[in-house]
Amino acid sequence: MSERALIRWIRGRLGKRGGRILVDSGDDAAVVRVDGDAALLKTDAVIDGVHFLSGEAKPEEIGHKAIARSLSDIAAMGCVPTFAVVGMAVPRRATMPFLKRIFLGMNRTARRFDTCIVGGDLSSYDGPLAITVSLLGETRGLRPVTRAGARVGDRVLVTGPLGGSIRGRHLTFTPRVREGLALNRHYDIHAMIDVSDGLVVDLGHVCEESGVAAVLYPDRVPRNRTLEEALYDGEDYELLFTAAPEEADRVARANLGVIIGEVRPGRGVFLNGRRLKPRGWEHRFGGKHVPPHQNLPVNFWCGPEA
Amino acid sequence: MSERALIRWIRGRLGKRGGRILVDSGDDAAVVRVDGDAALLKTDAVIDGVHFLSGEAKPEEIGHKAIARSLSDIAAMGCVPTFAVVGMAVPRRATMPFLKRIFLGMNRTARRFDTCIVGGDLSSYDGPLAITVSLLGETRGLRPVTRAGARVGDRVLVTGPLGGSIRGRHLTFTPRVREGLALNRHYDIHAMIDVSDGLVVDLGHVCEESGVAAVLYPDRVPRNRTLEEALYDGEDYELLFTAAPEEADRVARANLGVIIGEVRPGRGVFLNGRRLKPRGWEHRFGGKHVPPHQNLPVNFWCGPEA
Numbered sequence: 077m078s079e080r081a082l083i084r085w086i087r088g089r090l091g092k093r094g095g096r097i098l099v100d101s102g103d104d105a106a107v108v109r110v111d112g113d114a115a116l117l118k119t120d121a122v123i124d125g126v127h128f129l130s131g132e133a134k135p136e137e138i139g140h141k142a143i144a145r146s147l148s149d150i151a152a153m154g155c156v157p158t159f160a161v162v163g164m165a166v167p168r169r170a171t172m173p174f175l176k177r178i179f180l181g182m183n184r185t186a187r188r189f190d191t192c193i194v195g196g197d198l199s200s201y202d203g204p205l206a207i208t209v210s211l212l213g214e215t216r217g218l219r220p221v222t223r224a225g226a227r228v229g230d231r232v233l234v235t236g237p238l239g240g241s242i243r244g245r246h247l248t249f250t251p252r253v254r255e256g257l258a259l260n261r262h263y264d265i266h267a268m269i270d271v272s273d274g275l276v277v278d279l280g281h282v283c284e285e286s287g288v289a290a291v292l293y294p295d296r297v298p299r300n301r302t303l304e305e306a307l308y309d310g311e312d313y314e315l316l317f318t319a320a321p322e323e324a325d326r327v328a329r330a331n332l333g334v335i336i337g338e339v340r341p342g343r344g345v346f347l348n349g350r351r352l353k354p355r356g357w358e359h360r361f362g363g364k365h366v367p368p369h370q371n372l373p374v375n376f377w378c379g380p381e382a
Numbered sequence: 383m384s385e386r387a388l389i390r391w392i393r394g395r396l397g398k399r400g401g402r403i404l405v406d407s408g409d410d411a412a413v414v415r416v417d418g419d420a421a422l423l424k425t426d427a428v429i430d431g432v433h434f435l436s437g438e439a440k441p442e443e444i445g446h447k448a449i450a451r452s453l454s455d456i457a458a459m460g461c462v463p464t465f466a467v468v469g470m471a472v473p474r475r476a477t478m479p480f481l482k483r484i485f486l487g488m489n490r491t492a493r494r495f496d497t498c499i500v501g502g503d504l505s506s507y508d509g510p511l512a513i514t515v516s517l518l519g520e521t522r523g524l525r526p527v528t529r530a531g532a533r534v535g536d537r538v539l540v541t542g543p544l545g546g547s548i549r550g551r552h553l554t555f556t557p558r559v560r561e562g563l564a565l566n567r568h569y570d571i572h573a574m575i576d577v578s579d580g581l582v583v584d585l586g587h588v589c590e591e592s593g594v595a596a597v598l599y600p601d602r603v604p605r606n607r608t609l610e611e612a613l614y615d616g617e618d619y620e621l622l623f624t625a626a627p628e629e630a631d632r633v634a635r636a637n638l639g640v641i642i643g644e645v646r647p648g649r650g651v652f653l654n655g656r657r658l659k660p661r662g663w664e665h666r667f668g669g670k671h672v673p674p675h676q677n678l679p680v681n682f683w684c685g686p687e688a
Contacts, residue, residue, distance in 0.1 A: 079504060082478055086485055091498035096464070106500035108465045111520045113417040117500060119467035119516050123507045158402070159414045161425035163469070163514040172388055179392055192397035194412035194423060198389060201429045203509030208469040210425050210516035214417045 102285060103222045104152040104269060105213065116155050116213030116220065120146045124167075124204035128247060135174050137247035139181030142207040145272070147189055147251035148313045150213040152270040154221040154260025157253060160186055162196035163208040170205065178207070189253045218260050221317070226267040226286035226339050231324035233333035236314040237298040238275055239305030246311040255332060256315055263327055268317040274310040279337075279345050280354045282318065289342035292352075296336045307347075308355050408591060409528045410458040410575060411519065422461050422519030422526065426452045430473075430510035434553060441480050443553035445487030448513040451578070453495055453557035454619045456519040458576040460527040460566025463559060466492055468502035469514040476511065484513070495559045524566050527623070532573040532592035532645050537630035539639035542620040543604040544581055545611030552617040561638060562621055569633055574623040580616040583660045585643075585651050588622065595648035598658075602642045613653070614661050 093100040098114055099107035105118035122142045124130045130138065143160060150157040162182065166175060186193050191211070235255050252270070259265050267286055269278050275297070283290050292307075299306035318339055319327060327333045344351045399406040404420055405413035411424035428448045430436045436444065449466060456463040468488065472481060492499050497517070541561050558576070565571050573592055575584050581603070589596050598613075605612035624645055625633060633639045650657045 079506060082481055083504060085478075085482060086502075086504075089485065089489055091465075091500045097498065097500060101501045106465070106467070108498075108500060108518065110416060110421045110464065110518060111419040111522065113419050115416045115421060115518065117465055117467050117516075117518055119469045119501065119514070120503050121469045121471060121505055121514070123471060123505055123509070126505055126507050158416065159397075159412070159423055161412065161423050161516055163425045163427045163516075165427060165429060165471070165509075165512050172391075175388055176391060179395070183395055192403065192414075194397045194403060194414060195407045195425070196392070197426050197514070198392075199427055199429055199432055201432050201510065201512070203429075203471075203512070204507065206471050206507075206509070206512060208425070208427070208503070208514040208516075210423075210467055210469075210514075212414065212416060212421065212423055212518065216417065 104149040107220045114215045118146050118149045119210040121208040123206040133247050135177035136181030139178040140185045141247050143182045143185050143209045144251045146209045146211040148270045151253040151256030152268050154256045155213045155215050157191045157211050157213045159212040160193045161210050164198045165206040166200045168200050221265050221268040223269050223282045223285040226288050226318040228341050230318035230339040231335045232318050232337035234314050234316050237300050238312045239309045240300040241311040249313045252315045264323050266318045271312040271314050271316050274308045276307050276345050276352045277354045289340045289344050291346045292337040298334050410455040413526045420521045424452050424455045425516040427514040429512040439553050441483035442487030445484040446491045447553050449488045449491050449515045450557045452515045452517040454576045457559040457562035458574050460562045461519045461521050463497045463517050463519045465518040466499045467516050470504045471512040472506045474506050527571050527574040529575050529588045529591040532594050532624040534647050536624035536645040537641045538624050538643035540620050540622050543606050544618045545615045546606040547617040555619045558621045570629050572624045577618040577620050577622050580614045582613050582651050582658045586660045595646045595650050597652045598643040604640050
């Protein structure tokens with residue numbers, strides 16, 4: 077099965093922008109009209125062996141990651157997460173204390189971001205632990221920031237250092253909910269995404285949706301270790317966004333982002349004069365390298381089609 | 383692991399009615415406030431080997447069931463489903479045509495009830511096919527009908543015949559979305575639920591939440607085969623509701639429901655003078671009888687705690 081092909085096929089059949097759909101499946105979250113108001117809707121799953129290893133991750137970390145990924149997507153729209161429902165498929169051998177600790181980790185992270193878990197569904201089955209979190213968000217009168225608004229001349233910014241999250245931070249990262257809201261509320265942000273698949277891939281999504289190219293300043297990309305990791309590792313969950321030059325300077329002065337590049341005419345992501353190939357995030361659990369996009373959890377919204 | 387105990391524990395930690403939460407996890411769907419308006423939120427999963435057998439069910443039926451279960455829960459609140467997001471955990475051996483047919487079945491049912499799938503998430507993994515559908519619903523200015531409003535003297539009604547859905551109808555049932563909305567819009571319905579776990583269990587939920595008892599008229603329960611099946615089989619997805627006697631007669635005259643019993647003071651569900659034990663729906667796929675509540679997919683909202 078080719079996941080990319082299936083995603084493309086499915087996306088062609090999903091609801092399109094227009095009428096009740098304000099932002100469709102081409103972005104971090106869908107924005108829909110509910111009884112007159114705009115609301116955000118997002119679902120995301122974590123699965124043992126794909127997104128974490130239950131033998132290595134603490135149960136609280138598993139719960140945290142399960143909800144923090146969706147929180148990060150609402151953050152990337154510059155909006156406010158409010159309510160969550162949780163579907164848990166649980167292996168029969170799972171113990172009560174283990175599952176309770178997962179729930180507590182999830183609930184603690186939800187509360188930290190004023191999000192309330194209001195219900196869910198639990199099935200035991202013959203399979204690995206899988207947690208699907210669906211989030212509802214609200215706009216509070218703000219315009220959701222899509223991936224499609226980057227303009228030539230914009231600066232590219234990121235909220236924090238990138239790379240190497242596989243060494244543990246992918247289980248403990250802070251979703252940039254407060255930063256995303258502050259950016260949307262106080263600054264004119266043109267386009268935004270969270271870095272889940274890697275800087276080059278996610279910046280590529282912004283470029284593609286906006287019909288522009290981006291040039292990265294190699295010395296400016298904040299990195300945890302190497303530039304290579306900062307460019308290609310995923311699951312950093314920092315926010316990546318663009319704004320006009322003066323606005324970008326204001327953001328940088330407020331310590332809400334670091335300028336790492338600029339938007340140019342054309343297409344693709346460039347560094348030192350060469351176009352970077354979008355390489356997806358590879359699962360490297362247990363030392364196994366899985367070819368990108370083979371084992372990749374793919375969002376209908378952000379399928380690696382770049 | 384005791385699922386019942388875990389559900390009870392989790393429910394004790396979920397958001398409670400009050401403030402932004404209009405209906406909490408004790409009902410078919412949560413009702414929350416989003417930017418001032420009430421919205422409904424529901425998640426539900428179907429898993430190969432638990433809720434269907436991929437070797438026996440048609441792919442379109444699997445997709446249908448995955449979304450129709452959640453549609454039925456919104457129907458049981460007398461409200462309007464609007465948008466869905468879908469999480470799919472897919473075994474690596476699954477083929478494109480199989481997955482496409484599942485999606486088409488799901489999408490056809492969604493559209494039939496004016497519900498738009500706006501996004502989702504896809505992971506391939508080492509496990510059985512699992513589909514988690516999360517639904518957003520709106521109230522259109524109506525009051526959501528909870529399980530908690532049944533009053534002594536009410537009549538108990540059901541929208542259609544019960545029992546025996548395991549012989550195939552659990553894959554092809556019609557969620558009573560139009561009936562639920564018509565009942566809520568044109569009649570004074572006091573309490574409502576969908577029959578997913580079985581008539582006795584689900585009527586028991588209404589009684590417990592409302593603080594009342596119910597007496598069934600044995601000759602009036604519409605059944606597909608035996609009374610036993612009508613009482614205890616699950617997955618009929620007909621709506622079960624209560625209304626004052628004159629209102630119940632109006633509903634019956636409009637062919638929107640059949641009167642099958644009445645609400646009395648006390649607690650429990652009675653038939654022929656004896657109290658019926660709530661026996662949950664048992665999975666009987668492949669001829670295996672699994673003890674109730676062991677293999678039972680349990681909703682945080684409707685855990686078999688009666």
